[in-house]
Amino acid sequence: MSLLKIENLEVCFPGPDGLLKVVDGVSFEIAEGEVFGIVGESGSGKTLTALSVLKLVPYPGRIASGQISFKGEDILSMSEESLRNIRGSKISMVFQEPAASFDPVFTVGSQLVEAIRIHRPQANARRARDIALEYLEKTHIQDPERVFGEYPHRLSGGMKQRIMIAMALVNSPDLIILDEPTTALDVTIQAQVLDLLCEIREAEKLSMLFISHDFGVIKKMCGRVAVMNKGKIVETGATSRIIDSPKEAYTISLIESVKALS
Amino acid sequence: MILDLIRNKMAFAGLLFIVLILLFALFAPAIATNDPSKVDASSILSAPSRDHIFGTDMLGRDIFSRIVYGSRISLSIGFIAVGIAVLIGIVFGSVSGYYGGRVDSAMMRFVDIMLCFPTFFLILAVIAVLEPSIFNIMVVIGATSWMGVARLVRAEVLTLKERDYVAAARVMGASDLWIITKHLIPNAIGPVLVSATLGVGGAILVESALSFLGIGVQPPTPSWGNILMDGKSTLGVAWWLTIYPGIFILLTVLAYNLLGEGLRDILEPRLKER
Amino acid sequence: MNMVKCIDIKKHFPIRRGYLKGAAGFLKALDGVSIEIEKGKTLGLVGESGCGKTTLGKIILGIIKPDSGRVELETNKLQVIFQDPHNSLDPKMRVKDILSEGLILNKESKERIGGKIKDALDLVRLPQNALARYPHQFSGGERQRIAIARAVLTEPELVVCDEPVSSLDITIQLQILELLKDIQKRFSMTYLFISHDLRVVRHMAEDIAVMQHGRIVEKGPTRKVYSEPSHPYTKILLSSVLGIIK
Known part of the structure; x- marks a missing residue:
């Protein structure tokens, strides 16, 4: 059985001339333990597709139709309360801008503890702190005790993104959604963070939905990929197959541009 | 932008009322039912009637006509005082923000000092020394209310001057004056427009208060403030002398505030989201 | 050299x-x-x-x-082309004014400026009707073309x-x-x-x-x-x- 199944997803935003379909009939499945990629250029609808999985499409947009089932449960018909139990625990998310993902007035430690205790209120402060430190170590943060007490602005972008990943892992999710997690980072840091993600995936047998505009990153991370353009999935398949022999005109031109710059 | 304004009902209502008062001011002779300074001993303090829809004062002058003519004074003081404030504020703020450093520190400390004066008493003192003419009132209100605009413009300029288009202009050989007038001020004008609109309401209030205290616009020239003052002594017998100019002051200030708030929502949508 | x-x-x-x-x-x-x-x-x-x-x-x-x-x-x-085409074009100026700025600063005559701007638009493959529009009406790539045209104009x-x-x-x-x-x-x-x-x-x-x-x-x-x-x-x-x- 697939972990996540999306069928005919449509997301609409009110535009100047009626509703604008930003995601238009998107369907795909992610199997247990799989890393599935969505690649596309800006405005292709890839981020909104990801946000739909947690029913987090920002106002005034809304999910117009479609079905999203996670472990056989229908996400779109769930109550807000059951959704909250899934968000950050069964499905967690890492965003592009590590700087914007943290609240600047709290230490990263207290934000990690908060993430843990939202879903495990029975864990006391001591226990939550231990879990947080354990995951900081797992994401190869040196001197986790010190970093635990630091404020976000004192840490580099790469560090913040590692902590973000730790935060996404603390509640042992089944699926992590990563939306351009390395786009804001320098190349050398990007390489380290991607290596970390590969390692974690092996260790925790995690499934990932990996969103990127960069075919190089997708190739490194994902077994299968969907190419999105103007709200539609143009082509889905094994990453190596798409890169070596793309079928659709859009994919062909995209791959050509990437190759010209490689 | 005009469409947005029509969509924003409160702001549009404010705009309509302001236009109405503007029409009053522009076509005062045609709209007024009587000569505003014509003394009529036969109808002293008469209640609102068909001849005098807002009644008459203790000299038998028609209140409605006085309010219509008074709108000229109130509006022109509002506009010109705010115009002066905006002009000083823009020049001061943009120079301060653009040059930064010691210039900025010195100029902003001056703003702080200006803000320490209780403005209304400063105006009172200045008017007491000079004579209370309409011109003096405009200048004094303008010269004591520019600090807000200056701070606003400075804050905008501080961020705008780091934009790449400013650097691009500098590479092409643009002078400081060119950069300030062509790039910085046009981009900083949105919030100034909002604050100016709100400021007109404030200036009208100050003028009314001054006239009410008898050191504003001098009789026989009618202004909303001095009509109100005339009504003070007869409030018990002739309510219309106080209520009508009061309502006009209230509605006009409210209209400017509504329009200002509306403009803020339209020009700075990011503020609305918060 | x-x-x-x-x-x-x-x-x-x-x-x-x-x-x-x-x-x-x-x-x-x-x-x-x-x-x-x-x-x-x-x-x-x-x-x-x-x-x-x-x-x-x-x-x-x-x-x-x-x-x-x-x-x-x-x-x-010298000229410069920046990264962020949102930030490098003055949002309150029409493309025509953005492009002519450098030439006005070089004190060129009005007639010559008009002609040069037209040529520059052709060079960066933008349509002539772009002149009357504002930067926010263009995509990122088009805006970068405008920035390039502005840079090239001053030779x-x-x-x-x-x-x-x-x-x-x-x-x-x-x-x-x-x-x-x-x-x-x-x-x-x-x-x-x-x-x-x-x-x-x-x-x-x-x-x-x-x-x-x-x-x-x-x-x-x-x-x-x-x-x-x-x-x-x-x-x-x-x-x-x-x-x-x-």
């Missing part, structure tokens, strides 16, 4: 901790940088964020002054391109890079091409300089630096690039 020569440029920014206090330390944005660019060629300047590459570009353009060191320029006709001999394609989608990146190359050939301009993206720099530059922490750690012909990097940092940088061809 060299179009630009930078000799031992240093620029330190004071780090202040709090108001009215002196500098708590110095950020060494540039710590003794020397580069030269041959006339008509492109020097690619690569490095990660905060390495000082943008500061060097601004010093060459004369927007900021170095603390020490010399910039020798063969020309005073510069040296153009500093600071991450000119970094905020664009890859297919658009390629179009803009080709346009830049095309224009360079046609007007025999010299480029300083600043980028964090080694793939883009390889596409554009004959020579390359690699920067780290305010210093040039390696420089040489692009092909050589890519095939036989000598400095460890260059090696890390190159191995971090994720291509799709193995």
Whole structure:
């Protein structure tokens, strides 16, 4: 059985001339333990597709139709309360801008503890702190005790993104959604963070939905990929197959541009 | 932008009322039912009637006509005082923000000092020394209310001057004056427009208060403030002398505030989201 | 012949901790940088964020002054193309005014300005009706074309391109890079091409300089630096690039 199944997803935003379909009939499945990629250029609808999985499409947009089932449960018909139990625990998310993902007035430690205790209120402060430190170590943060007490602005972008990943892992999710997690980072840091993600995936047998505009990153991370353009999935398949022999005109031109710059 | 304004009902209502008062001011002779300074001993303090829809004062002058003519004074003081404030504020703020450093520190400390004066008493003192003419009132209100605009413009300029288009202009050989007038001020004008609109309401209030205290616009020239003052002594017998100019002051200030708030929502949508 | 020569440029920014206090330390944005660019060629300047590459570009353009060191320029006709086309075009100006600004500053006559602007739009392949519109009415790629047209109009001999394609989608990146190359050939301009993206720099530059922490750690012909990097940092940088061809 697939972990996540999306069928005919449509997301609409009110535009100047009626509703604008930003995601238009998107369907795909992610199997247990799989890393599935969505690649596309800006405005292709890839981020909104990801946000739909947690029913987090920002106002005034809304999910117009479609079905999203996670472990056989229908996400779109769930109550807000059951959704909250899934968000950050069964499905967690890492965003592009590590700087914007943290609240600047709290230490990263207290934000990690908060993430843990939202879903495990029975864990006391001591226990939550231990879990947080354990995951900081797992994401190869040196001197986790010190970093635990630091404020976000004192840490580099790469560090913040590692902590973000730790935060996404603390509640042992089944699926992590990563939306351009390395786009804001320098190349050398990007390489380290991607290596970390590969390692974690092996260790925790995690499934990932990996969103990127960069075919190089997708190739490194994902077994299968969907190419999105103007709200539609143009082509889905094994990453190596798409890169070596793309079928659709859009994919062909995209791959050509990437190759010209490689 | 005009469409947005029509969509924003409160702001549009404010705009309509302001236009109405503007029409009053522009076509005062045609709209007024009587000569505003014509003394009529036969109808002293008469209640609102068909001849005098807002009644008459203790000299038998028609209140409605006085309010219509008074709108000229109130509006022109509002506009010109705010115009002066905006002009000083823009020049001061943009120079301060653009040059930064010691210039900025010195100029902003001056703003702080200006803000320490209780403005209304400063105006009172200045008017007491000079004579209370309409011109003096405009200048004094303008010269004591520019600090807000200056701070606003400075804050905008501080961020705008780091934009790449400013650097691009500098590479092409643009002078400081060119950069300030062509790039910085046009981009900083949105919030100034909002604050100016709100400021007109404030200036009208100050003028009314001054006239009410008898050191504003001098009789026989009618202004909303001095009509109100005339009504003070007869409030018990002739309510219309106080209520009508009061309502006009209230509605006009409210209209400017509504329009200002509306403009803020339209020009700075990011503020609305918060 | 060299179009630009930078000799031992240093620029330190004071780090202040709090108001009215002196500098708590110095950020060494540039710590003794020397580069030269041959006339008509492109020097690619690569490095990660905060390495000082943008500061060097601004010093060459004369927007900021170095603390020490010399910039020798063969020309005073300089231009710049920035990364973020949202930020580099004045949002309150029509394209027509954006393009004519440099020419007005050069005191050209009105008639000549009109003609030149039309030619420049053709050059960057934008329609003539673009003139009456505002920057926000264009896509990122189109805005970058407007920025290029503005740069070309003043007939510069040296153009500093600071991450000119970094905020664009890859297919658009390629179009803009080709346009830049095309224009360079046609007007025999010299480029300083600043980028964090080694793939883009390889596409554009004959020579390359690699920067780290305010210093040039390696420089040489692009092909050589890519095939036989000598400095460890260059090696890390190159191995971090994720291509799709193995």
